[in-house]
Amino acid sequence: MLALAANPLLCRMALGEGHIDAASFTGIRVVAGAVMLRILMVWSRRGGERKPVDWRAVVSLFGYMIFFSFAYLSISVGTGALILFGAVLLTMFVVALHSGERFSPLSWTGLAVAVFGLVYLVSPGVTAPEPVGAALMAVAGIAWGLYSLLGRGESDPLGTTADNFLYAIPLAAGVSLVFWSDMHTSWRGVTMAVLSGAVASGLGYALWYAVLAGMAATRAATAQLSVPVIAALGGVVLLAEPVTLRLVISSVATLGGIALVLLQRSASDTNST
Numbered sequence: 001m002l003a004l005a006a007n008p009l010l011c012r013m014a015l016g017e018g019h020i021d022a023a024s025f026t027g028i029r030v031v032a033g034a035v036m037l038r039i040l041m042v043w044s045r046r047g048g049e050r051k052p053v054d055w056r057a058v059v060s061l062f063g064y065m066i067f068f069s070f071a072y073l074s075i076s077v078g079t080g081a082l083i084l085f086g087a088v089l090l091t092m093f094v095v096a097l098h099s100g101e102r103f104s105p106l107s108w109t110g111l112a113v114a115v116f117g118l119v120y121l122v123s124p125g126v127t128a129p130e131p132v133g134a135a136l137m138a139v140a141g142i143a144w145g146l147y148s149l150l151g152r153g154e155s156d157p158l159g160t161t162a163d164n165f166l167y168a169i170p171l172a173a174g175v176s177l178v179f180w181s182d183m184h185t186s187w188r189g190v191t192m193a194v195l196s197g198a199v200a201s202g203l204g205y206a207l208w209y210a211v212l213a214g215m216a217a218t219r220a221a222t223a224q225l226s227v228p229v230i231a232a233l234g235g236v237v238l239l240a241e242p243v244t245l246r247l248v249i250s251s252v253a254t255l256g257g258i259a260l261v262l263l264q265r266s267a268s269d270t271n272s273t
Contacts, residue, residue: 003204005230008081009238010196011072016239020189022069023179027172028190029065030165032197033205037162040206044158053167057150057160062168063143066175067136074133076241078232078251079121083134085228086118086254087141088148093261095149103261110260117253121246157209165202225255 014020020028072080093111097103103111122134154160176183228251235241 001226001230003200003207005081005227005234006200006204007068007196008072008077008084008231009234010192010200011069012077012080012235013239014189014192014196015069015072018184019186020193021179021182021184022073023066023172023176024183024185025189025193025196026066026069027169027176028193029069029197029201030062030168030172032194033201034162034165034169034197036198036202037158037165037206040202041159041162051160053163054150054160055167057147058164058167058171060143060147060150061164062171064140064147065168066172067140067143071133071136071140074130075137076129077235077239078228078241078243078247079129079134080137081228081231082121082247082251082254083118083129083137084141084144085225086114086258087138088145089258090114090118091142091145092149095145104264107261107264110257110264112257113260114254114257117250117255117257120253121250158206161205161209225259228255 011025014025015022068080068084075083090111122129122131151157151160232241232243232247232251236243
């Protein structure tokens with residue numbers, strides 16, 4: 001969870017202080033992640049025949065990373081992490097409903113509370129986040145939610161993730177060309193992008209997939225509730241970002257609502273067995 005929470009901090013530190021542009025940060029993050037994941041593949045002696053690339057997953061992964069970067073040009077770490085996390089899980093819940101999964105009245109209550117928390121966070125007001133940045137982060141969350149759904153049941157998550165990062169490199173190069181006029185880098189910005197790609201993303205995702213192998217899905221989702229909190233605390237300590245009453249209320253409502261849904265689903269699964 002610390003590795004997953006490090007990405008918002010590294011991204012905001014690099015972009016918010018103008019050390020690098022968003023397209024370059026994303027491109028370096030993708031390349032660094034691809035290299036680290038390939039090293040892990042070699043170290044674990046995995047290889048052989050790879051299955052065909054799923055471009056839906058590649059586009060979803062890159063969509064998450066590029067919108068994530070551009071969003072952090074204008075919003076705080078805690079706000080961005082909350083919007084991202086809420087959008088991810090709400091996307092997964094919507095897909096579950098579309099596929100025919102039934103929710104109890106208590107689960108619907110939890111979803112309503114979670115949606116209220118996100119709506120309240122971005123509603124107009126003095127302490128509301130910048131609307132374009134909030135919208136970009138919501139899109140990033142939807143993309144990550146779709147990417148997570150596409151990877152369900154994946155027999156070789158490490159190898160597939162390594163391939164997805166590799167095939168995302170041309171997409172990153174294309175976006176960098178589009179924003180060529182905005183390109184600027186510094187050693188500090190490049191270092192943060194490398195750390196985000198190689199450590200927080202490459203090693204972080206590999207570790208997360210290893211942990212997932214022995215963890216129930218509901219428990220795994222519940223564990224991720226800590227990510228926005230850790231990221232927000234990091235923003236306060238490292239970037240001196242203010243903790244607004246709006247953010248606190250939104251966090252309690254969103255994370256509490258999602259936790260209610262997860263606990264209800266966990267209880268339903270236990271009763272059904």
